[in-house]
């Protein structure tokens with residue numbers, strides 16, 4: 001879909017029949033692979049497929065990106081997590097950054113279908129990294145774009161756009177924010193200033209995805225919650241984003257080591273012809 005961002009359509013008829021906006025699946029590429037959660041970006045119950053969109057940044061997502069059409073994943077477990085509570089709020093502003101655009105797309109559709117007027121704010125580092133713009137435009141009353149390098153839309157962040165709209169007097173009844181942790185943290189800090197209820201979707205490290213390991217614990221309103229069963233959606237004004245960011249960094253060194261080992265093996269293989 002964009003450099004490093006891959007869309008994968010997966011044949012999983014039973015998941016496709018049941019999955020709702022906001023839910024995710026756990027994936028394993030092979031029998032010894034780690035388990036990673038991925039929000040379901042789209043579904044086609046008639047075809048029996050679900051759409052997964054991911055950024056190839058870690059060991060597992062890079063391996064997924066290398067799969068060819070027709071190959072299989074070892075496991076696709078889901079749908080997991082609670083579906084987003086979709087109601088008619090009125091004017092709903094949906095803010096997404098990076099690969100979060102893929103995850104907010106089904107939410108935008110669900111909120112639009114529930115009779116809300118959706119205003120979408122999409123952001124990425126540059127215009128090449130934006131996707132689903134046409135699809136989201138078709139569902140939204142307005143779409144605003146921000147890029148870090150100014151290659152499309154406003155030069156800056158999604159929060160700059162949202163601040164401009166709120167300070168300009170725009171009124172919203174509900175906000176949805178999905179994207180990198182700093183983006184969700186900044187968005188919720190801003191919406192708190194304006195008393196705008198805000199839902200975020202969290203993606204902490206997950207292992208089982210069914211509430212047993214405690215790996216996905218997050219602190220919300222001072223209480224421990226498990227994102228896989230209590231979420232992944234939470235009231236953004238109550239989430240401890242600093243703790244979440246710290247926990248997400250827990251295995252960065254191990255991951256880098258693994259990626260280095262793989263790079264060395266590839267280099268060695270190339271040298272041996």
Ligand code: FES
Nearest residue numbers: 207209213214228
């Ligand atoms: Fe294990 Fe949530 S992933 S408790």
